[in-house]
Amino acid sequence: MVKTENVKLLHRYGLVLILIFGIGIHCFESKAQVQEKGFPESFFMEQKSALLIPTLKLDSVRVEKMLKEDQKLKIDNRYGVVQSCDINIKEAGIRTEIQGKGIIWQYKVESEDAYSLGIYFKKYHLPPKAKVFIYDSSKTLIRGAFTQNNNNPGNRLPVAEFQGKNMIIEYFEPLSPEFSGELVLGAVSQAYTDLKRLADDRIGINCEEGADWQVEKHSVCLMTFHDFQNSYFCTGALLNNVKEDETPYFLTANHCIHTELTANTLITYFNYEDSTCKSDDASFSQTLSGATFKAGSSHSDFSLLLLNEYPPDEYNPFYAGWDVTGINPRSGACLHHPDGESKSIATAGNTAFSYPEKIEWFSEDLRLISTTLPDTHWNVLFDHGLPKAGSSGGPLFDQNKRIAGQLHGGVNSVILFGKLSLSWNYHASYTEQLAHWLDPSNTRKTLNGIWKMPPKTNFRAELQEVCVNSPIKFTDKTTHRPTGWNWEIDPPFYSFTNGTDSTSQNPEILFLKDGTYSVKLTTSNKYGSHELIQKKYILARSKLDVRFLKARRDSTVCGCDLKDFALKASGAVNYSFKIDKPELIDTTIHSNTLFLSLNPSANYTKSFDTWVKVTGTNGHCIASDSILLHVIIQPNDDxxxxxxxxxxxxxxxxxxxxxxxxxxxxxxxxxxxxxxxxxxxxxxxxxxxxxxxxxxxxxxxxxxxxxxxxxxxxxxxxxxxxxxxxxxxxxxxxxxxxxxxxxxxxxxxxxxxxxxxxxxxxxxxxxxxxxxxxxxxxxxxxxSNSLEAVVFPNPSSGSFNLNLFHPKTGIADLSVSDLKGRELFSRQFKVSVNSTQFDFDLTGYPKGIYVLRVNLNGAGLSKKLIYF
CATH class of the missing domain: 2.60.120 (Jelly Rolls)
Structure with a gap:
């Protein structure tokens, strides 16, 4: 994707740079990713010959050709070639029933000349107790088990590189699963190099220069990914957010990953570092698979990913702090993986400066990729160590050990980091900024990192007004991954139910007497403990208080707003709703909420009222509430x-x-x-x-x-x-x-x-x-400026309405005569702009044609009346 060359000054206003990122590949260990311990089911049975297992024979990777191409084009980042496929393991694999247990399917992938294989399941959705293992034909290297714990919203799973030229995929599904599992192989990466390339000026993170960065180093990861054509390396880091809830947000360079599909293939390698400054014992054993793309921009070359899995405690994850003030870092360090090597450090004792010129970024074939504007990057001069290929996305920590940017690229003395302050909210779209994800309420400009945190206790009850002797569920909302729980309630008139007790994470509790109860939860993990007391948190009564929330007993709503109009109820566990105008209003129910919408097929000509009733139950308690809803239909809307x-x-x-x-x-x-x-x-x-x-x-x-x-x-x-x-x-x-x-x-x-x-x-x-x-x-x-009269209805069966207008207020003389001039009656009306509507009645007179005469303020007119 990129290559390195000397910097070329093309003109005084713009500096042309060649992107740096990339890596070679090492031999991979057999343990990686979040997995369950165990062995494939086939290891415990008389296995069929491996020759009988259906096999995908991959195209030759043509190692020499690829190495020569990398050398000629100076491509430092590429290590593998990807071959796409579409193989349903349950259809293509050999099927074997295991009596009393379930079924296994086996499928083999074989390469002619790869050093290692990486696979990508385009569909991965396993039911409980199902397992996937990967092992070589000699059964000496084993990866797995992958289980339902590896399920993710995207239903995809990349698997870290597997050393060797072959692998067998084995899927076990138990008898009567909750649902039929999905396992579809979508791509295989073949590594064509196994050469460990030592980067010049590389300083290991556990050398003297890294002594002050032993906490922050746990946020930085080596990462591999592919674009379904080739496989690559970069660097990235975990980021903290204002909730400090250990959400695994991951910062890297936009030119590394900028699409959802590529993010899905991500493998992150935690703690890939040599144990001492002089050792060569870095391990690939701690990895996570997959991510989703949340935000990114080429403007400052950032991408924010959300890892599909939480880093387990044994990875010692550090969630790095950040500084988005835009103030120049006075000193700092870049933690990175140069040339894909073990974790390294480059330190800077001088103040970074804002790069004042436009920058043009080119690919390995000298094709212009992007142009970034002046003052979008920090230029850092390093005293010790230097970022190299594979370092892209590596975080720039400032003197306060907060991230101020991530490596974009550069050459020699021009090493450029996209500013985190620009990535923060320069663009308004949520998909192009960090602020929405890390601090949506915009409460701060700096945040410290968190590491090895004791839990921060929080919980909620299903209801706070409960029915005596009816079970209520409590849900633990504690952050920082607690491992122990202890619930205490005062006064002690309660009991646990449905198999839960005081040490359950989410217990169910019966309150035995009327009254108010305080609830205390103490949580713990290996880093400490924390307690939360919510006083008078539960009100237990023999009768429920079921009611509609935020709705008056008489409520008015516009008909045009009745589109999934929500009425939410509280005070019970289960709810039912009833409305007395179902022919006019459609309803849907979700939990404790009733959604109302006008029936599109109904004929609405006027406003109407409808009663809405909710009935709530909790155990043996039952109560209800009603509101009268006035639905206003605008009569002249159309x-x-x-x-x-x-x-x-x-x-x-x-x-x-x-x-x-x-x-x-x-x-x-x-x-x-x-x-x-x-x-x-x-x-x-x-x-x-x-x-x-x-x-x-x-x-x-x-x-x-x-x-x-x-x-x-x-x-x-x-x-x-x-x-x-x-x-x-x-x-x-x-x-x-x-x-x-x-x-x-x-x-x-x-x-x-x-x-x-x-x-x-x-x-x-x-x-x-x-x-x-x-x-x-x-x-x-x-x-109008004249005397005007309108009679309606006309003809009439007796009763007539008269609209009479004159620009000046006055007394109108009205008379009705027959066609011979004989007057039937006369009236007087006071006419003003506020008084123009009058009525008279001919009922009792002979039916026929009559003449209405009006005189007002010296003006007169006549109208013919038809009485039938």
Missing amino acids: VIHASKLFLGRNTGYSNKCATPEMNEPNPPSSGCLVKKSWCPDFTSGRSLIDNSVWFTFISPSNGLVTINTYGFDDQIAVYRADSYSSILSGDRTQYSLLAANDNRSNSDKTAIIENLELDPGKQYWLQVDGHNAAYGNIIIDIL
């Missing part, structure tokens, strides 16, 4: 259901529960005071429309109208269209935007459209939306 407005004041409307509609039009966002425009909306992200409602109105006889709104920061628009479907067509030729307004002034955020000229007697559409998702009750005045 254009088709637009509400009719009349001249004068229109009240009783809100947009609180409104939503945008598909293809709903909106004015441009040219400015708050610009004609036919709305203000820009910075909350929705996709559209100006947040929570619009719709209205229709009939233009007055003179065609001149003013629309005045009050209530909240709204924005309005008037459209002309033949029908609602034209407005929602998405075709602007089928409707016209006639007017729009957002703010009537710089200080008044309500909307107004003045003196809009329309065609008399025609229907128009009014859109009202909340700017930046504002909502509330709204008053809409539809105003």
Whole structure:
């Protein structure tokens, strides 16, 4: 992937560097990875001849050709060639039944000329008591057992290098397993070199220079991985996080690993170091397999991985601290694996400086890989030792023994480490920063490392208000991997049940009398102990207190929010729920939570109420709670259901529960005071429309109208269209935007459209939306400068409604006459902008055609009435 050459200064602004990372390979020991002790089942039975075991014969690795290619191209990092495959061990392997125990499958992998083999299971998911072993045909080298403890969320498992040219994979599955196991071989790596290359200027970690770094060294690992073509080495380190819970976050270089698939193939080698400065006895015996990719960026060349397995205590893992202040390290050290050698150290007594120039990074074939900007890297001048190929990703510890960066590469005096302060949160995306994973609340800029920590006790009960004589589960939440537990409860009116006792990690406890109980848990491991007392933690009663959380007995919710709307209950162990409008609301239940969603096939035309009931039980105790849920359906949310407005004041409307509609039009966002425009909306992200409602109105006889709104920061628009479907067509030729307004002034955020000229007697559409998702009750005045009257229904069976408007307040004289001019009756009404709706009744008069006459403030009009 990379090679080393002399630094070339191409121009004054940019320094071209060749990446350094890589390694040769050593002979591997037979013990590695987290495994269970034991032997393959086939060792205890009369084994079939190895010749009968199905075999994958790998292609020749062509050792001499690969070595010459590495030498010619100066590739220092590559040690193996990967051959992909897709072999289901349970289908391709030879099957043997073991009476009374289960079944084994065996499959062999054989190389013509490899020094060692590394395998990668693309599917690995084992049931309890199933086991995988790997051994050579002579049965002298054995690896395993791998069990369900090696299962991981990705269902993949890489296995560390296995010395020799052949291996047999043996899978044992017990009788009647919980589920059928999966074991599929996806790739095999063949090492073509077994040469131990000694790095120049290498200083072992246990030499004099490493005396002050004997704790921090336990965070640093040699790592192998492959890209399904070739196999490589790099260096990485465990990182602490603000929870200090020993989550195995692992920092390395982005140019080493930058994809999930490659992270899945990772093998980390802990404590690969010589025991003394002059010895050559480093061991590969402590390894972990697999990781997931969490974050990374080429900007500062970092990758953060999460190891699939927790390092066991015998590995003595140290979770390194960090410094993301961006302050120059005054001195420090790089702990690394140069040329893949045992753990080494390079020390610097001088202050690192921020590299001020652009850097171009090239691959071994001089192809430009990436360009990093000025001041993204620390340049470190080392006094003793020097990072080499294979050191990439090695941590740079500062004078406070906190990590300030990881090795990117360099040559001679230009050794560059990507700044951890840039990796922290330079990019906003969680997948390109460290902050989200190590300190999501951004509480600090420095953190010390942790090592050999005593436990920090924590626990929780399934319930804190419990039923007397009903079992309650307690769950240990202690960090730093405790190995011992002791539970104490006061007062002593309790007993353990279901096979648990005071030393169980997660006991079940019966409280025997009513009252409050304090609970004490003491946890321990080989580094110490810690206790936690939660006083008056449990309230035991003969009756349960079951209730909905964060919900009032009368609760209101918008229909548009009923999409997996959660109602959570507490106070019991088991719950059931009931709703009295199941035809309108769909429900799903998860544990103590009821999720509500509007039934998409139901016809919603108005708001409705529904009772929701929860019944909780714990042992023999039972209780319930109910709430009345008011579901608000916005009647004029959609254009088709637009509400009719009349001249004068229109009240009783809100947009609180409104939503945008598909293809709903909106004015441009040219400015708050610009004609036919709305203000820009910075909350929705996709559209100006947040929570619009719709209205229709009939233009007055003179065609001149003013629309005045009050209530909240709204924005309005008037459209002309033949029908609602034209407005929602998405075709602007089928409707016209006639007017729009957002703010009537710089200080008044309500909307107004003045003196809009329309065609008399025609229907128009009014859109009202909340700017930046504002909502509330709204008053809409539809105003004209002439006397206007609308009678409805007309024809009528007797009762008529009259909408009467005049721009000035006054007393209206109303009379109804027959066609011969004979007056049936007369009335007087006080008309104002707030009082425009009146009614009268012709019931009892002969059916027929009549004339309505109105006189107000010197103006008059007449309307024909049809009474049937």
